Amino acid sequence: MFNSAFKSVEEAIYMNGHGIYVWSVVAIVTFCLVCSFIYYKIKIKRLKKKLDESN
Amino acid sequence: MWGLFFTLEDKVQGNSYRIIFLHVPAAFLSQSLYIAMAVASVTYLVWRVKLAAYLIVAIAPIGAMLTFIALSSGSIWGIPTWGTWWQWDARMTSTLILFIMYLGLISLHSSFNNQEKADKLLSWLVIVGSVNIPIIKKSVEWWSTLHQTSSDKFGENSNIDPSMLYPLIGSIIGFFGLIVCLVIISSKVQIIKRESAKSWVKDYV
Numbered sequence: 431m432f433n434s435a436f437k438s439v440e441e442a443i444y445m446n447g448h449g450i451y452v453w454s455v456v457a458i459v460t461f462c463l464v465c466s467f468i469y470y471k472i473k474i475k476r477l478k479k480k481l482d483e484s485n
Numbered sequence: 486m487w488g489l490f491f492t493l494e495d496k497v498q499g500n501s502y503r504i505i506f507l508h509v510p511a512a513f514l515s516q517s518l519y520i521a522m523a524v525a526s527v528t529y530l531v532w533r534v535k536l537a538a539y540l541i542v543a544i545a546p547i548g549a550m551l552t553f554i555a556l557s558s559g560s561i562w563g564i565p566t567w568g569t570w571w572q573w574d575a576r577m578t579s580t581l582i583l584f585i586m587y588l589g590l591i592s593l594h595s596s597f598n599n600q601e602k603a604d605k606l607l608s609w610l611v612i613v614g615s616v617n618i619p620i621i622k623k624s625v626e627w628w629s630t631l632h633q634t635s636s637d638k639f640g641e642n643s644n645i646d647p648s649m650l651y652p653l654i655g656s657i658i659g660f661f662g663l664i665v666c667l668v669i670i671s672s673k674v675q676i677i678k679r680e681s682a683k684s685w686v687k688d689y690v
Contacts, residue, residue, distance in 0.1 A: 434491060470674055
């Protein structure tokens with residue numbers, strides 16, 4: 431079940447010419463999710479700071 | 486990871502099919518979040534639960550992000566598979582409409598000064614817009630589309646090989662967990678923002 435589909439790292443990156451498509455999707459998904467988490471974390475921090483100042 | 490590295494290469498599509506492990510969860514959750522928004526809208530309009538209105542505003546940007554992921558991953562997948570990144574077929578067009586709807590809801594809510602009025606209008610628009618969800622789902626059956634028909638049967642009737650189906654289910658569950666976390670954080674932002682005058686929020690923060 432968990433046997434690697436690729437023999438080497440290079441093969442996993444290249445994916446018989448399809449690596450560019452697969453990895454660009456992985457990059458988009460990772461970028462979107464990481465940015466969202468960072469954005470909300472910063473927003474909560476700012477709101478907390480604003481509330482602290484108003485107290 | 487399971488889908489990306491440990492599943493066999495597809496006989497027809499080659500390795501590009503691995504995009505399925507990101508495309509399908511994003512598309513599935515983008516529509517599920519819209520349904521959640523519609524349920525929250527009804528809850529807000531009928532029972533006046535303020536938290537439901539906050540939830541709608543919290544979900545919309547996450548839904549837009551997921552629809553963007555579904556559209557962009559689908560387009561990238563389309564290049565090696567269909568030979569084109571875009572076709573105005575029913576599934577793609579109705580998903581694009583969903584993306585535009587999400588963006589419209591976000592900009593509409595932020596353009597109002599009166600938050601209560603904005604919540605009410607947003608709820609009505611979400612309910613009206615929910616007609617697009619069955620259209621997206623059934624578009625591949627109702628019209629002749631470039632997009633393949635649905636493969637959402639499980640068990641013995643499934644038309645996906647188990648070696649691909651189980652990683653796909655795992656990916657959907659993983660995505661679901663991440664999105665639930667994002668919705669909780671986003672809701673927290675909305676609650677602090679909208680209830681900042683209340684003493685309990687000050688105590689909580």
